[in-house]
Amino acid sequence: MQNCLIVEDSAVIRTIMAEMLKELGLAPVECGTATEAVDYCRQDQPPVVLLDWDLPGFGALDFLRGVGALPDNERPQIILCATENDPQQFSLAHAAGAAHHLLKPFDKRRLALKLVEIGVIDEAVLRTVGESGETALVLEDESAPQTSGAA
Numbered sequence: 001m002q003n004c005l006i007v008e009d010s011a012v013i014r015t016i017m018a019e020m021l022k023e024l025g026l027a028p029v030e031c032g033t034a035t036e037a038v039d040y041c042r043q044d045q046p047p048v049v050l051l052d053w054d055l056p057g058f059g060a061l062d063f064l065r066g067v068g069a070l071p072d073n074e075r076p077q078i079i080l081c082a083t084e085n086d087p088q089q090f091s092l093a094h095a096a097g098a099a100h101h102l103l104k105p106f107d108k109r110r111l112a113l114k115l116v117e118i119g120v121i122d123e124a125v126l127r128t129v130g131e132s133g134e135t136a137l138v139l140e141d142e143s144a145p146q147t148s149g150a151a
Contacts, residue, residue, distance in 0.1 A: 001027045002120065005046040005076065007037040007063060009055055017050060020108045024121055024129075034058040038066035045074050048120050051098060053082040053089060064096035077118050081106075 004026040008014045011032070018028035029046065031037035035058045037049070049067075053060045060080065067075055080093045080101040090101055102114055109129045115121045 001025065002048070003027045003029050003044065003046040004120070005037060005040060005049040006030045007034060007049060007055070007060075008052040008081070009033070010052075013052075017111075020111055023108060024112055024115065024125055026115075026121065034060065034063035034066070037063055041067050041070065041074075041076060045070075046076050048115070048118070049076045049078045050102075051078055051080050053080055053093070060098075061092065061096055064093065064098055068097045077120070079114060079118075 004021050006014050006017045006021070006028055008017065008030070009032055014030045014032070018030060021028040029040065029044075031040055034055050037051075040046070041049070051060055051063060055063070064078065067078070075097065077100065078098040080090070080098040081104055082089060082101060083104045085103055093101065100114060100118055102110060109126070112121065112126055112129050116123050116126060
């Protein structure tokens with residue numbers, strides 16, 4: 001089972017993402033800070049990272065620079081997870097090493113489609129997800145209730 005690193009400061013969102021990844025057959029590893037995540041990438045070389053754009057302190061671009069300093073064969077594929085559809089933000093992230101992005105909120109199906117696109121999971125997994133996406137990431141703030149249905 002492949003690891004997938006989640007870099008997200010919200011514990012609630014990390015939990016939801018981790019559940020989606022488990023249901024897709026991946027082993028989620030959670031980091032609440034970019035510093036912790038860079039250290040993890042140096043040691044364990046995960047094949048893919050879900051990276052929140054809005055990290056406090058040592059932010060997403062700092063994480064991308066830290067991982068970018070790794071040898072090419074040790075760099076993970078990075079999926080930037082953002083709440084705003086901001087082309088400038090995506091350009092900055094892409095230039096720093098995040099070749100992919102997903103807009104929040106997303107459901108398990110959209111996550112699965114992205115993971116299939118970059119070759120992390122097999123396309124056959126999509127048949128198990130269904131059209132509804134079951135688990136949805138729809139959080140705007142941590143006080144909002146979570147849903148388990150389609151977004």
